[in-house]
Amino acid sequence: MTAHLIIAICGAFTFLIPLIQLSIGFNYIVKDGTDAGTVCRAASDLPLLLAIGGIFSLFFLGSAYGFLKMISSVDKQLSDVAGKAPKILIGMVSFMFGSITLIFFILIQMRVYGSYSNGVEFDNQLATNYCRATVMRGALAMIILTYITVIIFIGIVVFVLVKTQIKWQEKKQTDMEMMTTTTTNH
Secondary structure, eight states: OOOHHHHHHHHHHHHHHHHHHHHHHHHHHHHGGGHHHHBBTTTTHHHHHHHHHHHHHHHHHHHHHHHHHHHOOOSTTOOOHHHHHHHHHHHHHHHHHHHHHHHHHHHHHHHHHHHTTOOOOOOOOOOTBBBBBHHHHHHHHHHHHHHHHHHHHHHHHHHHHHHHHHHHEEEEEHHHHHHHHHHHHH
16 A cells, blocks of 8 residues: 555656646746746747646656556456557557657757856846746756656656566466366366
């Protein structure tokens, strides 16, 4: 039971980061009705990239955890064709959202690191390289937290797959023992 609680807490954390990213992005896209170019001249599309990247991250995590739940089920038959089609479909959807999420993650990194390398200005709003500190530093924090989230997500996947493999082996052993018992009784 403790393992399920830890997985649930880690899973909730992985959803929290894209939600924060989404809120930072949308907050500064429509902040006070100002133009996004005045919020962050150094990377005017950064709030939009954060918002869209957060949306696709949520879609990816939702479909990936759904796919993980489907493939970790021990009760299903491996040769069941009807059971494989939803797994393939959810797996493809998860891969598609994961690919789009990766693209936005790379774009955000390029904009943030490019702005920092050109010397982003946080105080002088008239400078061409100006960006509100909340947007730029928030995006940098989201990049760092996304790396942490990826490590947690990979840990959850590995843990669930190992646990599923152990359950499959136990089920196989139990089935073998039942077959041996049945054949010796007849």
